Amino acid sequence: MDISELLTIAEHERTMRRPTCIRCCTALGCQSAGSLSLKQRLEEAVAEVDRTDIEVIGVGCMGMCGHGPLVRVDPDGVLYEHVHAADAPSIVAALDGGDATAPRGDPQHPFFTLQKRIVLENSGIIDPERIESYIAAGGYQALYCVLHDMTPAEVIDVVTRSGLRGRGGAGYPTGLKWATVAKSHGDRKYVVCNADEGDPGAFMDRSIIESDPHKILEGMAIAAYAVGADQGYVYVRAEYPLAIQRLQRAIAQARRLGLLGAQIFDAGFTFRIDIRVGAGAFVCGEETALMASIEGRRGQPRPRPPYPAESGLWGRPTLINNVETFANIPPIIRNGAEWFAAIGAEHSKGTKVFALTGKIRHTGLIEVPMGVTLRQIVEEMGGGVPEGRVKAVQTGGPSGGCIPAALLDTPVDYESLQRVGSIMGSGGMVVMDDATNMVDVAHFYMEFCKDESCGKCIPCRAGTAQMLHMLNLIRSGQATAADLARLEQLCIMVKETSLCGLGQSAPNPVLSTMKYFREEYEAFVRDEGLAG
Amino acid sequence: MAVTRSQPPVSEQASHPSGDNRFKLLEATMKKHQYRPDALIEVLHRAQELFGYLSNDLLLYIANSLHLPPSRVYGVATFYHFFSLAPKGEHSCVVCLGTACYVRGAAAILAAAEQTLGIRAGHTTPDGRLSLETARCLGACGIAPTVVFDGAITGHQTPEQVQVWLERLKEKD
Numbered sequence: 001m002d003i004s005e006l007l008t009i010a011e012h013e014r015t016m017r018r019p020t021c022i023r024c025c026t027a028l029g030c031q032s033a034g035s036l037s038l039k040q041r042l043e044e045a046v047a048e049v050d051r052t053d054i055e056v057i058g059v060g061c062m063g064m065c066g067h068g069p070l071v072r073v074d075p076d077g078v079l080y081e082h083v084h085a086a087d088a089p090s091i092v093a094a095l096d097g098g099d100a101t102a103p104r105g106d107p108q109h110p111f112f113t114l115q116k117r118i119v120l121e122n123s124g125i126i127d128p129e130r131i132e133s134y135i136a137a138g139g140y141q142a143l144y145c146v147l148h149d150m151t152p153a154e155v156i157d158v159v160t161r162s163g164l165r166g167r168g169g170a171g172y173p174t175g176l177k178w179a180t181v182a183k184s185h186g187d188r189k190y191v192v193c194n195a196d197e198g199d200p201g202a203f204m205d206r207s208i209i210e211s212d213p214h215k216i217l218e219g220m221a222i223a224a225y226a227v228g229a230d231q232g233y234v235y236v237r238a239e240y241p242l243a244i245q246r247l248q249r250a251i252a253q254a255r256r257l258g259l260l261g262a263q264i265f266d267a268g269f270t271f272r273i274d275i276r277v278g279a280g281a282f283v284c285g286e287e288t289a290l291m292a293s294i295e296g297r298r299g300q301p302r303p304r305p306p307y308p309a310e311s312g313l314w315g316r317p318t319l320i321n322n323v324e325t326f327a328n329i330p331p332i333i334r335n336g337a338e339w340f341a342a343i344g345a346e347h348s349k350g351t352k353v354f355a356l357t358g359k360i361r362h363t364g365l366i367e368v369p370m371g372v373t374l375r376q377i378v379e380e381m382g383g384g385v386p387e388g389r390v391k392a393v394q395t396g397g398p399s400g401g402c403i404p405a406a407l408l409d410t411p412v413d414y415e416s417l418q419r420v421g422s423i424m425g426s427g428g429m430v431v432m433d434d435a436t437n438m439v440d441v442a443h444f445y446m447e448f449c450k451d452e453s454c455g456k457c458i459p460c461r462a463g464t465a466q467m468l469h470m471l472n473l474i475r476s477g478q479a480t481a482a483d484l485a486r487l488e489q490l491c492i493m494v495k496e497t498s499l500c501g502l503g504q505s506a507p508n509p510v511l512s513t514m515k516y517f518r519e520e521y522e523a524f525v526r527d528e529g530l531a532g
Numbered sequence: 533m534a535v536t537r538s539q540p541p542v543s544e545q546a547s548h549p550s551g552d553n554r555f556k557l558l559e560a561t562m563k564k565h566q567y568r569p570d571a572l573i574e575v576l577h578r579a580q581e582l583f584g585y586l587s588n589d590l591l592l593y594i595a596n597s598l599h600l601p602p603s604r605v606y607g608v609a610t611f612y613h614f615f616s617l618a619p620k621g622e623h624s625c626v627v628c629l630g631t632a633c634y635v636r637g638a639a640a641i642l643a644a645a646e647q648t649l650g651i652r653a654g655h656t657t658p659d660g661r662l663s664l665e666t667a668r669c670l671g672a673c674g675i676a677p678t679v680v681f682d683g684a685i686t687g688h689q690t691p692e693q694v695q696v697w698l699e700r701l702k703e704k705d
């Protein structure tokens with residue numbers, strides 16, 4: 001494969017396009033609402049009217065998953081929501097005037113217009129099952145450019161200057177991580193994509209893979225060239241069969257075209273990617289546990305240093321990044337570091353994909369520039385709470401915290417969220433309304449962390465169990481004010497002494513709810529005078 | 533429960549004991565990974581896919597084939613939630629208890645399911661017909677609350693809908 005062949009594929013794909021395109025979402029959310037049979041009915045309906053100027057294509061997530069199945073008719077951009085298979089003929093008929101039986105969606109809704117799509121640029125537009133569709137959207141050109149026109153050091157320089165920070169949770173500067181791996185010595189190096197996504201309430205990574213799998217592969221290949229790796233792994237959780245299937249297909253297609261494997265773009269660069277399927281352990285998202293799991297062992301974290309960048313898989317230098325981090329790479333290479341650095345907030349460049357869920361009118365996936373406020377996301381884009389009021393927004397999953405409604409004007413960037421006692425995390429954003437009790441929420445997360453603690457170190461193993469016990473005491477009305485103080489102390493102890501991020505952050509949901517919703521804890525507390 | 537070596541390891545008896553074709557398929561997976569110990573999790577996935585659950589004999593067989601101590605295989609199989617060491621029911625109902633589902637009423641759904649079936653989550657009905665399980669987020673939070681019936685995810689569930697499905701299953705033979 002050389003660049004002219006790549007461009008020929010892109011050109012061919014573009015000339016094959018029909019003037020009218022009916023796009024039907026085939027990502028998990030819409031599939032579970034019946035979008036596969038809907039797509040089939042649309043194809044049949046087009047065949048019935050014998051129109052060769054219309055095509056039906058299966059695409060990835062369009063974002064408003066809660067209103068699915070979604071169908072969009074382009075080039076006019078007419079959006080239909082809650083579409084049933086029975087609506088298919090009327091959607092095709094509506095192309096000649098008339099009304100379709102499916103409800104119309106509003107493409108001008110802030111949910112769509114306030115987004116800035118970089119990671120999701122192809123999501124809901126291209127067919128994730130066909131590599132040609134990705135190539136026609138400019139795919140693999142960044143990889144070509146990197147292999148032929150840039151040295152590894154130049155690639156790392158671009159990533160560094162872009163200001164991109166890891167999207168897996170901690171926000172570590174990506175360029176710095178790449179540079180460390182590049183400098184490390186080893187007979188082999190590895191690139192790992194962390195697609196474990198164990199945070200309940202988060203589905204960004206799944207959606208990115210299901211909607212645009214080649215982008216991850218291209219991002220990983222660019223990274224591999226930059227750090228000097230020849231083998232990559234995508235660690236995906238077993239709960240995501242559709243994502244695994246699309247990724248497998250994408251890898252096979254890329255290999256067939258010589259975009260993965262030996263001698264990619266005839267540049268003397270070799271890179272293979274294999275998939276490793278997780279087996280249902282949240283802690284395996286932690287990088288050292290993830291590596292143990294890839295090696296076929298129990299996914300238990302180990303102390304760092306040494307960091308994976310120096311000693312990772314099988315003791316060799318290993319670059320681990322999150323799905324969304326890799327997905328940012330091709331656009332950064334294509335458009336340049338300055339372009340990316342101009343988007344977002346001061347210390348948080350670019351965009352962030354959020355899974356907007358919970359008690360909110362429009363649930364789904366959004367990508368916004370860093371720095372927009374929680375209020376814009378929740379009230380404008382998400383349309384607010386259907387009944388009642390927003391009480392809190394939970395970000396960062398079990399490692400994060402609950403931000404009260406009074407702080408909705410907080411901008412979403414790494415530092416601001418940390419300042420209000422939560423974190424960016426991987427991008428789960430769960431909206432809670434008045435009906436939600438915050439002690440219950442803390443209990444919910446603690447139960448999660450207790451179940452998911454790998455048990456290796458005592459502060460976390462015993463601490464999460466004890467904190468859960470105390471939360472149960474509180475909820476059953478048997479705790480005193482002194483117990484609240486003890487719970488707080490325990491939180492701090494577990495935070496400071498646990499070995500890995502799971503234990504270190506497990507107290508966060510408790511601490512943040514105790515800080516902002518103290519009265520809800522106190523409402524459960526027994527009158528001191530009766531104690532004894 | 534501990535894995536003991538009281539019985540001769542299956543693999544020493546014959547390559548596919550009982551002529552069960554599934555062993556042949558499992559063998560093919562191990563061969564594909566060149567019997568490398570680090571393929572253990574892939575092999576366990578395949579074994580569970582083929583046999584439904586991981587019996588002690590099966591774990592021993594895998595330990596032998598990959599030249600791993602049984603304790604290591606058993607340790608890995610029990611560490612991960614995805615692996616089941618006991619048989620499952622013919623049908624399954626998995627209620628998501630992740631955060632998004634939780635705030636949209638997953639607890640009531642689970643309670644309704646437990647009541648209808650007369651079993652607690654994590655158990656199988658005495659007639660072996662259905663296993664009721666819970667999950668920590670299926671990644672379909674946009675359509676929460678979600679329930680998986682026999683492998684198919686459904687969204688926007690209510691306790692009533694789940695009850696109807698389970699009742700229907702109880703009556704059907």
Ligand SMILES: Cc1cc2nc3c(=O)[nH]c(=O)nc-3n(C[C@H](O)[C@H](O)[C@H](O)COP(=O)(O)O)c2cc1C
Nearest residue numbers: 166167168194197198285286287321322325501502
């Ligand atoms: C308990 C725990 C779970 C984690 N889960 C994930 C995960 O599901 N996905 C992910 O990308 N990172 C996860 N991380 C963070 C990773 O350890 C690691 O920092 C990240 O993959 C690095 O990628 P990035 O630099 O691109 O963010 C987790 C960390 C901890 C402590």
Ligand code: SF4
Nearest residue numbers: 454456457460500503
């Ligand atoms: S903090 Fe918890 S999860 Fe992490 S190593 Fe310790 S016990 Fe395991």
Ligand code: FES
Nearest residue numbers: 025029030062065
């Ligand atoms: S899954 Fe179809 S719009 Fe998100």
Ligand code: FES
Nearest residue numbers: 628630633670673
């Ligand atoms: S929380 Fe239930 S699907 Fe994510």
